[in-house]
Every structure is written in structure tokens, then in C-alpha cells.
Amino acid sequence: MRRRSSHIAPSPAPAFADDSRPSPLLGRTPRLGGGGGGARAGAGVAASPSLGFGGAGNLRSVPKDPHAAPTAQEVTAxxxxxxxxxxxxxxxxxxxxxxxxxxxASSYVRAHSHDLSQRPVHPRLLPLIRHSGNAIQYLSPDLGSKVKSWHDYQVNNDPSRPLSPEELEAASRHTYHPNGLLLVNPKGRHPIHLLIEDAERKWKEKVARQSRTLSEAVREYKRRHRRNPPKGFDxxxxxxxxxxxxxxxxxxxxxxxxxPHWALEAHDxxxxxRVMQExxxxxxxxMHPGETMPTLHGPYYDLKRATDIADMLSLFTGRMHRPLNITYIIDDNPAVMLPYSQRERMVELGExxxxxxxxxxxxxxxPTLSNFAQACAPNSPLRRAERGEFTPDYSGEAVRSFVWNHAKTADLCLHPEARKLHGHTMQQGVPLGPVVPLFAFxxxxxxxxILTTPIEQWEAHYVGYEPPWEGKSMNKLLWRGSTTGVEFNRHTPWRKSQRARIHIMSHETEGERHVIWSQRGQLREANVSTAVLNDLYMDTSFAGALQQCDAETCEILEKQFDIKPTIGLDESNTYKYVFDVDGNGWSGRFHRLMSMRSVxxxxxxxxxxxxxRVQEWVHYVPVKVxxxxxxxxxxxxxxxxxxxGGHDSLAAKIGEAGRQWARDFWRYEDMAGSRSAYMYRLGLEYARILHHDEGDVDFVEMPDFSV
Incomplete structure (x- = not known):
């Protein structure tokens, strides 16, 4: 008997036409049942795999073909x-x-960025924060920039870090607001030093750039106004x-x-x-060409004011090329106001x-707004304030400030807080109407x-004792004035008017005031008793007989106000500081005050x-309303x-500069001077508007071929 080998050689695979394996069930019939057919069934099963039903009755699966594509479930697994x-x-x-x-970390920084930016960190961590910001920026530019901004904030707010000169200057810089106010930075120099320095520089530049020849003046006129000068400019x-x-x-x-008058046709x-003359x-x-003296007519032609104006205009009446009638309103207040949209449209058309x-x-x-507000731009602070909208408060109670541009601080459109503090502007305002040629002072x-030059209270020389600055014994602020500027009656809030407020303020004795002063150029602050300040600085009061008050208010003024007698030139010239405050209209005493060598x-x-033609902080000191x-x-x-903390020498410099300005820039010497030059130029400009349909109304400079 041969012994079975333990190694079984693989039998060669049978060849089929379709290269597929035959089913193991071919040629076999499954048997159902128990043990009777077990031997034969077993022999068949042992020979090859087969499907069958075992004793338990379960179906056995067929192995998968290894060459078949995997399913999605298999791939996922x-x-x-x-x-x-x-x-x-x-x-x-x-x-x-x-x-x-x-x-x-990203989520935490986004959720707590504000708290993190305010929280100080150890200086040794700052380089790590900076490098982390650079790395994070590759993943999230927005987050990386926030981390680096945090680093910069920590560096800039390190109390132990010395500041650079640029940073020191920026940290102490005052704000020159477009509304004409300098907003005080408590960390800076005293602002009056800066205001005086800036004003002196501006004044020198203005004087230096003035035209020196007729040709230069013509070029400058064209540059500013984009038209030729009027005929007679030479x-x-x-x-x-x-x-x-x-x-x-x-x-x-x-x-x-x-x-706005340029938008009217000449015949209009x-x-x-002609209508205004009536x-x-x-x-x-x-005024008539060739006649040296103008004539007067109209309802109030016999006023002294009219005669004085005619005398002044006679200085150039004979030089006029065309007849010209100028109608003045006799009141101290203006009388013409246009709605903003109408004025802007007329100016646009005229240009x-x-x-x-x-x-x-x-x-x-x-129509619910005041006439003043209707004359302002739609988005101006005054309009927004009267509509009940929010506007920043620049009053003295909200922010400490000084005037750096006096013309802008006098603009009510920019300063709604000042409207109720002046007798003229606290009213509704003159009725809105068409543009008419009325000349006002x-x-x-x-x-x-049309603004003109007043002549009242002007003198070439004011007779009186005129001590030098060192001889002025009163180192206080002087003001004496009548009860004008508003109607003093029970229907008017006269206590808020400009003259009543200066009297009330300077006679207060209760409480303290927070003041700033200068020590070696730097700003210092202190609380001082109001009574002490008024005693040291102020000598202001109503003077003379009571005016513009009803019986009830006159009685209140007599009982509650210290009405002092008027003072003469000799006594007023002993004061180093004088206050110029509006009355019913403009202040007619400004020329006299500027001639006193006082501030x-x-x-x-x-x-x-x-x-x-005048410079604040050089010739005078501007004051908020x-x-x-x-x-x-x-x-x-x-x-x-x-x-x-006093600066007496600076005050003396301003007083002398004001006196020289009144002498050189506001003259009537030899019956001429800059006042008549202003009116002469105004006359030429207005005559061109009246006759621009007649031709030959411009001055055209002829070229000089001799050069």
C-alpha cells in the first residue's frame, strides 16, 4: 500500500471558453431531509463547495469574486x-x-477683543504676541491684524516707555475745530501762546502777499472772483x-x-x-458823474447820519463813471434775509x-424753523438743533475753548448754542423775502x-489823557454800557442778552470757577472763588439812565443791578483792558477803543x-458769545x-498793535483813507451790476508793449 504524500500539488485550472468558473450546483440536486441521505450528501459536499441546507436549515453564502469592483460601503470602511x-x-x-x-484662541479673541485690548500684559510677552500675530495672519488675515494691533496698543500705552518728540507733540495738540473754536487739550501748552503765534504769522503773510502794482491787483482779482474788475478799477x-x-x-x-444780485437782469x-428809495x-x-457832492433824498434824508455819509462819499463821487443811488436803512439792525435755497440758487446762477x-x-x-435757521444750510447745526436732532454742544459748560477764527464763531449756523444768548438773534429774525439792494451798517x-461803513463815533483823534501802557493804573477789564441790545420787558428773556449777562456774571459772589492759566508756557488749572475773580479782573456795569425797559423791568433793574455813572475818556484810558459788546446792532465804539492803546x-x-482787514489775537482779543x-x-x-502767571508784555504788544491798526488801516486822514476806499470800490461793483446790460462795464488792462 502506497503512503499518502503530505504535499498536494495544485491541479491545473480547467480551461473554459468564457474563463468563468462553473457553478458548484451543476449536476447536483440538493436533498432535503435528515440522516437517510447523509452519506451521499456528505460525499458530494466533500468533493466541491455547494449550497445546501444543513441540519439547522441555514443558507451558506458564496465567496465573492476577488476580481469584482469594491462597493461604496467597502471603500468607506x-x-x-x-x-x-x-x-x-x-x-x-x-x-x-x-x-x-x-x-x-480665535473664538476667544473674537469674543473678548475689547477686554483683551484694554488689559495690560507683561512686556516680555510682547515679542511673542507680535510673532503670533505674524503667524496667525497666514491662517486668518483679519485675526492676525487684530493680534498685531493689540501688540501695538500695548506698546503705545506702556507707561514706562519714553515718548518720542512726535508723540509728545501729538499728545499735547489742541484741536482747531472748523467752527472757529480751539478745543483745549489739558496736556498741551497754554493755547493763547499758540493763538498769538499763529495769528502773527497769518497777518505777516497777508500783508506780504498784497498786490503792489495795478497789474498784480488785476490778476489777483481775476483769481479770486473769476471775472474782470469793474470799470474804474484803475x-x-x-x-x-x-x-x-x-x-x-x-x-x-x-x-x-x-x-445774489448777479442773478438779476440789469433792468430788474x-x-x-428805485423801489428801495421809497x-x-x-x-x-x-451820485452823478462829474459832480463832486452827492445829493440826498428819501424819507429820512435830513438825518445827521445821512449828511455824514454824503460827506464821506463826496471823496470819490466825481470819479464815478455812471450815476449811482445807494439806499441806506437807518436802523442799527439788518433788514434783508433770504431762504438758504434761494440765495444759493441765485449765487449759482450768477456765477x-x-x-x-x-x-x-x-x-x-x-416754516416751523426760525428765520435764522431757514437761512442756514439744511444740514447745519442750527437747523438740526431746531429740528430736535442731536448736535454736539460747544458751549462753555460742555467744553473749554477759545476763538481762533472770529468770523466763524459769529456764524449762528455753526453755533446754535449762541443763538439764545444775544438780543438780536434770540428773536425770530427779520421776515424772509426777496433780495433787495439795502445798504446796512x-x-x-x-x-x-449790503454791508457798508458806519461813520458814527469815529474821530481822527480822541481828545483825552492818553497814558502809555506802563501808565495805565487799572489792571482790570472795563465796560460801561446802556440797557440796550434787547427789549427789557417781561415778555423777553432779557437776562440772557449780551449786555445783561456781562453785568450779571461780573457781579456774582457765590461759588467757584475753574480757570486755566499759564506757568512757563504750560497750561495749569485751578479752582478760584468767583468773588475773588470778579474783584481782581472785572469792572463792568450798566451805566447812565435806563433805556428800552417797561416800568416793571426798569424797577427790577434799579433794585437788583448796580447802575453806575458813565465815565469819561480820561478815566477809561487808565484801564489796560476794555470790553466791546454789541448793543442793538454793531458796536460804534470799536474804533475809539482800538485807539486807546488798551487790549x-x-x-x-x-x-x-x-x-x-484785521487779525484777531494780533490787534484785539476775540471772545465767545x-x-x-x-x-x-x-x-x-x-x-x-x-x-x-501774568503776561503783561504780551498784552502791551496787542494794545499797541491795535492802536497802530486803527491809525493805519481805519483812517479818515485828509478826508480820505481806507473807509472811503472800501465805499469807492463797493460803488464801482454795484454800479456795474445796475448797468451790466449797457456794455463797457469791465476794466480790461491793455498790454504794455514798451517792455
């Missing part, structure tokens, strides 16, 4: 199996941890040469006043001019060489009168004809109660 094997490695676990940490220049008139380019006020302008409360000065006609559509203004920026503190809402800067100004110049 394999991928998950591989991923699980990878995630079990140490490197994968570390990577997952870093990703989780970055995600958590003769006006000769007039200025004869009388040594200064600042011959600074007449922008004239062009501002006449801007002449018609309105208006009540007016007088008219008529384009077009005319404003009856068919011109102008959007109506809000004073007006606010919102009025459309003039001026508060007004009426920019006058000379506003382009609410007077909140008066004590700080006096503390700077006079000093504190203990005598420290």
Missing part, C-alpha cells in the same frame, strides 16, 4: 480604517491638539496810491454781499433800486452768467443786506466791513490772585 490607524499615532494627536487650541487803484491805502486785495466782503436790479426808514445818496426769473422753482423751507452772516476784548455776532473764556483770558494776561 477601508478609508475609516486607515484614518483610525493614522489618528492613533502621536503626531496626529499633537496636530489635532494644535488645531483645537488655535480654534479656541482809478480806484490810483486813489489807493494817493492815500496809501493798505491791504488792497482784501475786499471779499463786497463780492459776498453782491453775489434798477427797478428794485421804503420807510431809509435815505438815499445819489454761471444766468438769471433768476419768476419761473425758477425753489424748494420751500420748513451791520449784519450777521445770514443776512443779505480790546470783543464779542459780537456782527462781522463788520473790516473783518478781512457766551463769555465762558473771559476769566481764562484775564488769568493769562493779568495772572492769578497770587500774582503768578
Amino acid at each position: 477601508r478609508v475609516l480604517s486607515v484614518a483610525l490607524r493614522i489618528l492613533r499615532t502621536p503626531r496626529a494627536l499633537a496636530a489635532l491638539g494644535w488645531i483645537a487650541l488655535v480654534w479656541w 482809478d480806484w487803484w490810483a486813489f489807493c496810491e494817493e492815500h496809501n491805502v493798505q491791504l488792497r486785495d482784501e475786499y471779499d466782503q463786497i463780492n459776498h454781499d453782491l453775489a 436790479s434798477r427797478h428794485r433800486n 421804503r420807510d426808514h431809509t435815505f438815499t445818496v445819489a 454761471q452768467g444766468e438769471y433768476y426769473g419768476p419761473s425758477e422753482f425753489i424748494e420751500g423751507e420748513d 451791520a449784519k450777521t452772516k445770514l443776512h443779505s443786506d 480790546v476784548l470783543k464779542s459780537t455776532v456782527f462781522p463788520e466791513w473790516y473783518q478781512d 457766551d463769555y465762558s473764556d473771559v476769566y481764562d483770558i484775564m488769568a493769562f494776561f493779568v495772572g492769578m490772585p497770587d500774582g503768578s
Whole structure:
């Protein structure tokens, strides 16, 4: 008997036509049942795999073909199996941890960025924060920039870090607000030092850039106003040469006043001019070419004011090329106000060489607003305030400030807080109406009168004792005035008017005031008794007989106010500081005060004809309408109660500069001077508007071929 080998050689695979394996069930019939057929069934099963039903009755599966494509379930199972094997490695676990940490840190920084930015960190961590920000920026630019900004914030706010000169200057810088106020930074120099330095520089630049020849003046005129000068401009220049008139380019006020009139056709302008000559409360000065003396007519032609004006205009009447009638309103207040949209439209048409006609559509203004607000731009602070909208508060109670641009602080559109603090502006305002050629001695920026030069209270020399600065014994602020500026009656809040407030403020004795002063150029602060400040700085009061008050209010004034007698020139000249405050209109005493060699503190809402020809903080000291800067100004110049912090020499410099300005820039010498130069130029400009349809109304400079 042969022994069975333990090695079984593989039998060769059978060849089939379709290369597929035959079913193991072919040629066999499964048997159902128990043990009777077990032997045969067993033999068949042992020979090859087969499907059958065992004793338990279960169906056995057929093995899968290894060459068949895997199913989606198998692919998913394999991928998950591989991923699980990878995630079990140490490197994968570390990577997952870093990703989780970055995600958590990002979420925390986003949710607590403000708190983190305010929380100081140890200086040794700052480099780590900076490098982390650089790294994070590759993953999230927004988050990386926040981390680096946090680093920069921590560096800049490190209390132990020395500041650079640029950072020191920026940290102490005051704010020059577009509304004309300098907002005080307590960390900076005392602002009055800066205001004086800046003003002196501006004044020197203005004087230096003035035209020196007629050709230069013509070029400058064209640059500013984009048109030729009026006919007779060369003769006006000769007039200025004869009388040594200064600042011959600074007449922008004239062009501002006449801007809406350029939108009227010439015959319309002449018609309105004739109508105004018949208006009540007016007088008219008529000038004719070749006649040296103008004539007067109108309802109030016999006033002394009218005669004085005619005498002044006679200085150039004979030089006029065309007849000209100028109608003055006799009141101290302006009388013409246009709605903002109408004025702006007329100015726009005039600049384009077009005319404003009856068919011109102008959007109506809000009738619930005051006339002052309706003369302002729609989004101006005054309009927003009257509509109940939020506007920043720049009153003295909200922010400490000084005036750096007096013309802007006198603009009510920019300063709604000042409107209720002046007798003229606390009212509704003159009725809105059409543009008419009325010449007024004073007006606010919102009025459309044509500003002219007043002559009242002007003298070439004021007789009286005139001591030098060192001889002025009273180191206080002087003001004496009548009860004008508002109607003093029970229906008017007269206590808030400009003259009543200065009296009330300077006689207070209760409480303290927070003042700033200067020590070696730096700003210092202190609380001082109000009674001490008023005793040290102020000598202001109503004077003379009571005016413009009903019986009830006159009695209140007599009982509650200290009415003092008026003082003469000799006594007033002994004061180093004098206050110029508006009355019913403009202040007629400004020229006299400027001639005293004293420092003039001026508060007004009426920019006058000379506003382009004078410099605040060089010739006088501007004061806010609410007077909140008066004590700080006096503390700077006079000093504190203990005598420290005064700047007497700077005050003397301003007083002398004001006196020289009144002498050289506001003259009437030899019956001429800059006042007549202003009116002569205004006459030429207005005559061109009245006759621009006749031709030959411009001055055209002929080329010089001799050069």
C-alpha cells in the first residue's frame, strides 16, 4: 500500500471558453431531509463547495469574486480604517491638539477683543504676541491684524516707555475745530501762546502777499472772483496810491454781499433800486458823474447820519463813471434775509452768467424753523438743533475753548448754542423775502443786506489823557454800557442778552470757577472763588439812565443791578483792558477803543466791513458769545490772585498793535483813507451790476508793449 504524500500539488485550472468558473450546483440536486441521505450528501459536499441546507436549515453564502469592483460601503470602511490607524499615532494627536487650541484662541479673541485690548500684559510677552500675530495672519488675515494691533496698543500705552518728540507733540495738540473754536487739550501748552503765534504769522503773510502794482491787483482779482474788475478799477487803484491805502486785495466782503444780485437782469436790479428809495426808514445818496457832492433824498434824508455819509462819499463821487443811488436803512439792525435755497440758487446762477426769473422753482423751507435757521444750510447745526436732532454742544459748560477764527464763531449756523444768548438773534429774525439792494451798517452772516461803513463815533483823534501802557493804573477789564441790545420787558428773556449777562456774571459772589492759566508756557488749572475773580479782573456795569425797559423791568433793574455813572475818556484810558459788546446792532465804539492803546476784548455776532482787514489775537482779543473764556483770558494776561502767571508784555504788544491798526488801516486822514476806499470800490461793483446790460462795464488792462 502506497503512503499518502503530505504535499498536494495544485491541479491545473480547467480551461473554459468564457474563463468563468462553473457553478458548484451543476449536476447536483440538493436533498432535503435528515440522516437517510447523509452519506451521499456528505460525499458530494466533500468533493466541491455547494449550497445546501444543513441540519439547522441555514443558507451558506458564496465567496465573492476577488476580481469584482469594491462597493461604496467597502471603500468607506477601508478609508475609516486607515484614518483610525493614522489618528492613533502621536503626531496626529499633537496636530489635532494644535488645531483645537488655535480654534479656541480665535473664538476667544473674537469674543473678548475689547477686554483683551484694554488689559495690560507683561512686556516680555510682547515679542511673542507680535510673532503670533505674524503667524496667525497666514491662517486668518483679519485675526492676525487684530493680534498685531493689540501688540501695538500695548506698546503705545506702556507707561514706562519714553515718548518720542512726535508723540509728545501729538499728545499735547489742541484741536482747531472748523467752527472757529480751539478745543483745549489739558496736556498741551497754554493755547493763547499758540493763538498769538499763529495769528502773527497769518497777518505777516497777508500783508506780504498784497498786490503792489495795478497789474498784480488785476490778476489777483481775476483769481479770486473769476471775472474782470469793474470799470474804474484803475482809478480806484490810483486813489489807493494817493492815500496809501493798505491791504488792497482784501475786499471779499463786497463780492459776498453782491453775489445774489448777479442773478438779476440789469433792468430788474434798477427797478428794485428805485423801489428801495421809497421804503420807510431809509435815505438815499445819489451820485452823478462829474459832480463832486452827492445829493440826498428819501424819507429820512435830513438825518445827521445821512449828511455824514454824503460827506464821506463826496471823496470819490466825481470819479464815478455812471450815476449811482445807494439806499441806506437807518436802523442799527439788518433788514434783508433770504431762504438758504434761494440765495444759493441765485449765487449759482450768477456765477454761471444766468438769471433768476419768476419761473425758477425753489424748494420751500420748513416754516416751523426760525428765520435764522431757514437761512442756514439744511444740514447745519442750527437747523438740526431746531429740528430736535442731536448736535454736539460747544458751549462753555460742555467744553473749554477759545476763538481762533472770529468770523466763524459769529456764524449762528455753526453755533446754535449762541443763538439764545444775544438780543438780536434770540428773536425770530427779520421776515424772509426777496433780495433787495439795502445798504446796512451791520449784519450777521445770514443776512443779505449790503454791508457798508458806519461813520458814527469815529474821530481822527480822541481828545483825552492818553497814558502809555506802563501808565495805565487799572489792571482790570472795563465796560460801561446802556440797557440796550434787547427789549427789557417781561415778555423777553432779557437776562440772557449780551449786555445783561456781562453785568450779571461780573457781579456774582457765590461759588467757584475753574480757570486755566499759564506757568512757563504750560497750561495749569485751578479752582478760584468767583468773588475773588470778579474783584481782581472785572469792572463792568450798566451805566447812565435806563433805556428800552417797561416800568416793571426798569424797577427790577434799579433794585437788583448796580447802575453806575458813565465815565469819561480820561478815566477809561487808565484801564489796560476794555470790553466791546454789541448793543442793538454793531458796536460804534470799536474804533475809539482800538485807539486807546488798551487790549480790546470783543464779542459780537456782527462781522463788520473790516473783518478781512484785521487779525484777531494780533490787534484785539476775540471772545465767545457766551463769555465762558473771559476769566481764562484775564488769568493769562493779568495772572492769578497770587500774582503768578501774568503776561503783561504780551498784552502791551496787542494794545499797541491795535492802536497802530486803527491809525493805519481805519483812517479818515485828509478826508480820505481806507473807509472811503472800501465805499469807492463797493460803488464801482454795484454800479456795474445796475448797468451790466449797457456794455463797457469791465476794466480790461491793455498790454504794455514798451517792455
